[in-house]
Amino acid sequence: MKHLIILLFIFTSCASIRSQQKDKKPNILLIVIDDLGYADFDPYSIHEASTPNMDRLAKAGKIYTQAYTTAPVCSPSRAGIITGKNQFRWDKPAGWGPGLPDSVKTIAEYLKGAGYATARIGKNDLGRNFHKNNVREYPLNHGYDEFLGFSAHAHDFWLSSESIKKRTPDPNGTSATLGPLMHNMGEKNYNEGYLTDIFTDEAISYLSQKRDKPFFLTLAYNAVHHLIHEVPQKYLDKYGVKAIPNYDPDNNETFGNHPSGSYSAYYDKYSRMGDIGDEDMRKYYLANINCLDDNIGRLLDALNKDGLDKETLIIFISDNGGEPLTGADNAPLTAGKYSLWEGGIKNRMAVVWPGKIEGGTIESKYVSAADILPTAAEAAGIKLNDPTMDGISLFAPDKDRLLVWKWQNTWAVRLGEWKLTNTNEDHWKSRPSAQYIKPILNDFSIKLFNVSNDPGERINLAEKYPEKVKELSLAYDNWCKVNLGKY
């Protein structure tokens, strides 16, 4: 009898361990980069940017070579990433500031509901209600337990102290900001430190915390967004460019219509081509990306050291294509950020999940950043029941799926090998940098490309294949008819 009880105990214990292992949810680490050029993250080719650690990610998992974001600029794209939806479902102007309606559930809310500890470190930018913590757009109000970062398009890489904020006439005067970081319902002051390093340190500290639940960490770097020239000295030395003095409110510099001594004047001056020439801009960009890559290396080392890598799903993507004004290289894709040309919306995405995804694999079927939420949900065992979800699982890409985009007055549709668009050229506020590939047409005419054969969109086939134009145009119109306004 005694033996039977012991045997029964052993049997039930083993069954319980087995069921715990089976039910164990992976940690999820979502790394979002800002304005990364398509050619600047290309793990299986020789390229100019130094990205050995980003390449490590690709080689440990799968790289998706055609990962589209839902918009060509930061805020709407990030809304697409965290909701799994085309943000123009609710953002009628399909513009810079989609915001986040109460009724749209986020990836953090789904995962928190499934028992995850959730945190966001870095840039939070949904295009509305910047710098406020009592709004839906603030991470603590859409599913994140913790937040450290900033809620705007950009933050100075060097100036994160209370004292500089006090001395600056317009610390929140533009979409770019400086001063202490937002931290939960308060602020955190940094008298020194470089933002990419700070975010990595904080992320490593978060990873090292002991907890009895899986974590979901969104680490959203503002590298490699303007101000691209702000990089630690050793990287400037490596690329042979001079340090440009940081913003100083006592320097009565003016630029454009901005008041003298304002941060807007400094930001505007250095976030366009002009004061920095093409050759140096590319060097600052390469230095910035090199520093980012070293930080990603530190992060991966910390994961490996604690053995967390084996139980963590990592997703790595840029929020939009390379910026035409920073020296980012999107080759062979046309144009860049701000437009629906491929250079604005197509990225390489890495997904790592040891034991589930074979390392060193390449997926060339096109996917969407909206797929991140359904993929995380699947990994966490969450059943989604939302007919307005635009994303599908990254584990089952569909070569014939319909993807649509609306961006201001432009739109695009991808179906199979084909893409139809009325996009025009747009490089925002100055001439583009030397890496920029100019579109073949700069107007709102309807253009048809076979983007499988012609990824650079150099041959407009609209006249040759009118039936394809009709088919894709109808598919787009139908999608809009059925889905716009539904979320």
Ligand SMILES: [Ca+2]
């Ligand atoms: Ca961006």
